[in-house]
Every structure is written in C-alpha cells, then in structure tokens.
Amino acid sequence: MHTHLLVASLTILFSCLPAGAAPLLTGTSEGMRYEVDKVVEGLDIPWGMTFLGDTELLFTEKNGRISILDTTSGKVKILRTSITVFDRGQGGLLDVAGEPGYKTGDWLYFTYSRPQGNKAATTLARARLSGDQLIDWSDLLVTRPAAGADHHFGSRIAFDGRGHLFFSIGDRGERENGQDLASHAGSILRLNLDGSVPDDNPFIAGGGLTEIWSYGHRNPQGLVYDLAHERLWSNEHGPRGGDEINLIQRGGNYGWPTVSHGMEYWGPVAVGEATRKEGMIDPLKVYIPSIAPGSLLLYDGAAFPRWRGNLFSGALKLRHLNRVVLDDAGTPVQEERLLGDLNERIRALAESPEGWIYCSTDSGGMYCIRPALPSIERLTR
Amino acid sequence: MHTHLLVASLTILFSCLPAGAAPLLTGTSEGMRYEVDKVVEGLDIPWGMTFLGDTELLFTEKNGRISILDTTSGKVKILRTSITVFDRGQGGLLDVAGEPGYKTGDWLYFTYSRPQGNKAATTLARARLSGDQLIDWSDLLVTRPAAGADHHFGSRIAFDGRGHLFFSIGDRGERENGQDLASHAGSILRLNLDGSVPDDNPFIAGGGLTEIWSYGHRNPQGLVYDLAHERLWSNEHGPRGGDEINLIQRGGNYGWPTVSHGMEYWGPVAVGEATRKEGMIDPLKVYIPSIAPGSLLLYDGAAFPRWRGNLFSGALKLRHLNRVVLDDAGTPVQEERLLGDLNERIRALAESPEGWIYCSTDSGGMYCIRPALPSIERLTR
Secondary structure (H helix, E strand, O other): HHHHHHHHHHHHHHHHOOOOOOOOEEEEEEOOOEEEEEHHHHHHHEEEEOOOOOOEEEEEOOOOEEEEOOOOOOOOEEEEOOOOOOOOOOOOOEEEEEOOOOOOOOOEEEEEEEEEEEEEEEEEEEEEEEEEEHHHHHHHEEEEOOOOOOOOOOOOOOEEOOEEEEEEEEOOHHHHHHOOOOOOOOEEEEEEOOOOOOOOOOOOOOOOOOOOEEOOOEEEEEEEEOOOOOOOEEOOOOOOOOOOEEOOOOEEEEEOOEEEEOOOOOOEEEEOOOOOOOOOOOOOEOOOOOOOOOOEOOOOOOHHHOOOOOOOEOOOOOOOEEEEEEEOOOOOOEEEEEOHHHOOEEEEEEEEOOOOEEEEEOOHHHHHHHHEEOOOOOOOO | OOOHHHHHHHHHHHHHHOOOOOOOEEEEEEEEEEEEEEEEEOOEEEEEEEOOOOOOEEEEOOOOOEEEEOOOOEEEOOOOOOOOOOOOOOOOOOEEEOOOOOOOOOOEEEEEEEEEEEEEEEEEEEEEEOOOOOEEEEEEEOOOOOOOOOOOOOOOOEEEEEEEEEEEEEOOOOOHHHHHOOOOOOEEEEEEOOOOOOOOOOOOOOOOOEEEEOOOOOOEEEEEEOOOOEEEEEEOOOOOOOOEEEOOOOOOOOOOEEOOOOEOOOOEEEOOEEEEOOOOOOOOOOOOOEEEEOOOEOOOOOOOOOOOOEEEEEEEOOOOOEEEEEEEOOOEEEEEOOOHHHHEEEEEEEEEEOEEEEEEEEEOEEEOOOOOOOEEOOOOO
C-alpha cells in the first residue's frame, strides 16, 4: 500500500512535467493577459540591454562583461573586450545602445564608470561588433570632474534619429553639481554621434559646458527619445521620496538640489528650498515614496497593443515594473505596478522586435514578459 | 504513514496546477521553438480568417456565420448578417480579406457559394463593418456558369496593393472548364476593387472572359500576393497526387486537365496527356501524394524571423501545416511538415500583427502558434 501510494505520487509528479513548462507568473493589464518567465540567471548586474536584430539581445553587466543572448536558443555568447571599469558601488559598465535601425558593423554606444586614479568619471564610449569581439573601442567624452564617490553615475543613452545622442549623468554624490554648469555632473548631455558638440547646443555661446543639454538633475537613470513626438523623457532618483519623470527641454533647469519633492535621508527635513521655483521645470510625475527607477522604456510593440505609448521603468527599491500611461498631450494620467510578485530589483528593460519586454534584475537574472493566450472559447454551431 | 503519503501526493498534485497552463504542443523549426494552443472550439468549418487590427481576427464559417475573435480576451462576437449561402459539400461561405492597411469602415471582400436555383456559383461580394453588423453587402461578380456540383468552388482572395484583387475558382466539377476561357471556372480572376474589369486584363481584347487572369486550374484554394516581390502565388488540389504550387503569370495556362501530375481516383491511370506541355506553365512544386492544401500564407512576421518569406499552407488530407522555403529567385527548395501531432485537417491561416500564426481546422477549432521561450540559461559571474 505504501508502495502504491509512492508510485501514485511519482506518477503524478512525472505527469506534471509538461511538453513546455507553465509560466512562472501570469497577470492581466488593460485586459491583456501576460506571462513572465526567467530566461537567464547567474549574471552579475545586467545594466544595459539593446536588441541588435530579431533575436540578438546585447547586454552589459556592471562588472564589465558584454554578451549577446540569442533569444531563440537561449544561449549567451560572451564577447571579447579589453575594457577596465570602476566596478564599485553603483559604478561599473552601464548602458549600451545602438541607433534606431542599427545594422551589424554600425557603432554601439556605451556608458561606464572610468577609473581615474582613485576616482571615476561617467564616460561615453563607442565600439563596433566584429564576430564575437568589440573592436575600435574609443572614449568619446570623459565627463568632468572625476569623483571618488561610488554612486550617482547615471547613466542612460538615447538617440534623436537626427544625428545626435543624449546621455545622462548623476550628481556624482555632490548635490551642488546639479546647478553648476561648469560640471557635467547632474546633467543630460547632447553630442553628435562622433562625440563632437552640436553647434546648436544651449550653452555653446558661453555660460556653461558646451555638452550640457539640461541640468539640475540628481541621478537620471532612465532616458528615452520618442521619435514620433520628437521629445526626450527622463526619470531620476529623488533623495527620500521625490523620484521624478521629466520631459527634457533644451537648456532646462530641473531644480536639483534647489527644489525637490524628497526628504533628507537623516530625518524629516525637506531637501532644498521648496518643491518648485520660477525658472525651474517641474517634473510631470513625482513618486512618493521613492520607487528608485533604474531604466525607462517607451513601449511601441505589436504584442501588447494597449501598452503602446506607455512609459515603463524598472523599480529597484519598490521592486516592480512601473507602467505610466500618458494622455495625448504627454501628461502622465495613470500608473500601474506590475511584477511585484517577482520580488526583484528590476534594472534594465528592452523591447524585442515582436513587442515582448525583457527585463533584468540586480540578482543577476533576466525575465521575459509576453502575451498569454486566453483560455479556450467554446462555441456551439 | 498512509496519510503522509496521501498528503504528499496531493501536495505534488496541486503544486502542479500552474498559474498559466502548459502548451498543448511544442516543437522546433529552424532552431526556433514554438508552442501550439487551442483558442476556440465548437465552430462549424472556419474557412477564411483575416486580422482587422491588433487583436481582432475576423473569420467566416462555411455555414455562413461571420464573427470576430478578440485575441486578447478570447471572446468571439458573432456579426449580424443576412446572407444566404449554398452550404453543401465544399460549398458555403468561403474566404474573407481586407486590403493591406485595412481600417474600420473600409470594404471587406468575401467569396461564397451563391445558390442559383438548385445550382450554385462562386461569388465575390463586399460589405463594410458597422458595429456588430455587416452593411452594404453587394455581390461584385457571380461567376459563370452556375453548376449543380457541390465541390471545387475555390476560393481565396488576394490584393496587389495597386487597386486590384484576385480571386480563385475551381473547375466546379467539370474538368473541361479548366481550358475553357468562356467559363470562369478553373481560373484566377482579376478585378478592380469596385468589381469592374481592369483594362489591362489579358483577355480584354477578346478570346475569353475579361475577368480571367490565368486559367487551367483545378481547384486553387490558396492565393497570396507578395507585395515586396510583386508576385502572385497560388496552390491547388490535384486529383490523386499532383497538388501544385504555382507562380501566377498574366494570361498563363496552368494546364488542367490537359497536363497533370495526378492520377484518376478510379485507378492507376494518369490524368491528361502528360505532366507537361508546351504553352502550359509548370508548377514550381508538386506534392505526390496529395496533401490537399486549404490555404496559402506568405509569412512576414517578427515572432519567427527564420520563417520570413516562407509559404505556409494548411493540409486537409495529410493533416499538418505545410512550410515551403523559397530561394532568392522564388524557387521552392525545402519543405517541412509541422503540427502533424494535432491530427487535424488544417484549413485557414492568418498571421497576427506580432507574427503569431492562427490556424483553423475542419473539426471547428482554432489554434495559435507562437514562439516558446528557451529553457533558462544558467551562467556564472
């Protein structure tokens, strides 16, 4: 009898091993069911991700490794590189991005924390892919000043499709950098694709570093250019409370640390003079408490049509995937928190050609979010 | 102890009930894993299918019903119509198609077997969708002659993106119709979108019915226009053996019943004079034995990038999904038979905006083929 029950148990156990496994997590958003599954684990912190083609997802790890996931086979190919990164605290190898319409052999752009003696500086570089190797690596801009702090490096990259790129950099741990136009820290920068400075940048005629496009930022770790509406979105970490989503304007001052919606870490004291001030641009959305956004994606895929035009960001502290709906004018009007059940610090996001969302986590994993099929509809003739 | 084992059994049992179910069937093609699931059952024979938008799959049933499947919710909405079809044998409501770039309110085109006394004629009609109703239904061409036979109606619809549509019609059970240019039967026809005859049709100056584009066909039940290469593909049922894939040329004679690769049903006797003859166009692919193709799809999706440019057809007799790879010149070079384990007569095919393939079956079901995720890749830091 014991044996029979044991056999029964094993039978049940093995009959449960399906032809394809059931998804790890399912949910519904805007009436669309989705499934979440893990695709990679055992990584360092995968920080930046970008699709190179239909099935090639290039990603960085904070420790300096650069790899390609074949999303069809699930296999990861580690590329040969010879870069050295300041892999401490929030520092390391950060974002990677190719221009819209990237083809093999085109430039790939990276941001990383470049060691400068005992200090480090957020740096923009580019390189090209040749087989399983990154060649022609060159630094396009080593931002100034280098700092000893191991936090607030930024940094994300975005392209406007007209020959320019933007990249973000945090205040490098010195909040005064936010309002200092003689420092790159606490700014979003704009360059030509070869690293030169566009002659229509806002401070080209004096008054600040010529690379600066906007300033008064604390630690912008999400940056995305909406090609259809020709507008640049960023999100950033507030101090304690006061994470922001901003629509970035040329030459704009976003207020840090003069104005903020956040509190000091050490006590119930607001940071700055107020939450707003004339001449400083208000965020379009504020998160209190902080979610700690690690990325920003403007969804545009076919797989989840009712998510189109929504802003997604990975949330590190309040572990979830944050979805923000914009109205026609671009004003955030609705927020949803997805994937909380994973209990993961969600870092980078990438949209696949078919519109699935890949996200990485600080525990070294990578997940895929894709549409679920509804249950069978049974009709009669 | 018994109780403990029983509890263990039940624990295993219930822990196996997943958040989302495992797929019905999985497989691999060109290194891409796919999953197959049933989405609808209990229909009559779903004969034609076309996506109207991101999540709306319009489909016909042979019995005359027209419905829309919401692929997100899984719900089917039956449209109000007032058409009468000759629902006997192979006859009934057949194909439905909208022009590429279809928007709500545009014309939808249908083919059906129109009752004519005791006979029936393959007929092209159009109508528009207004809420849950089809309005402004009108017949554009009632093909001639009507026939009493309940087989070989064709019929599929395709658009060239330049203001013309093609539709196919079988020999209506009289094989001599294939070579008879005074009969629409056994032909592929070409019309303007309003049903009028284009003035560059091949037989406009005499010698045949002006609607005919190509002739010598037995029962073409697959038709697809490749917009990128500007070429029209068709497949058709041979008699016993000799199903064909043809590249359709203006004014071309495809030989039925003068030439054929098939045998008579009643014995080991070849149909026609030979397998080829001067002045008659050879098929680019012949199936022996017959698979009985029920549809034709040129895949162009993002979900299965290595299937792009392949021709798919549902196979009714040799129950499977047939995939044919073309080389750069358009010559079939490879064939694969998928989904045989379903053991279903696969009828209509439709590609969703994200590149999933929906297929219907003569048992009244509808399935979805979508990419599977690979198993988790485990790395070390």
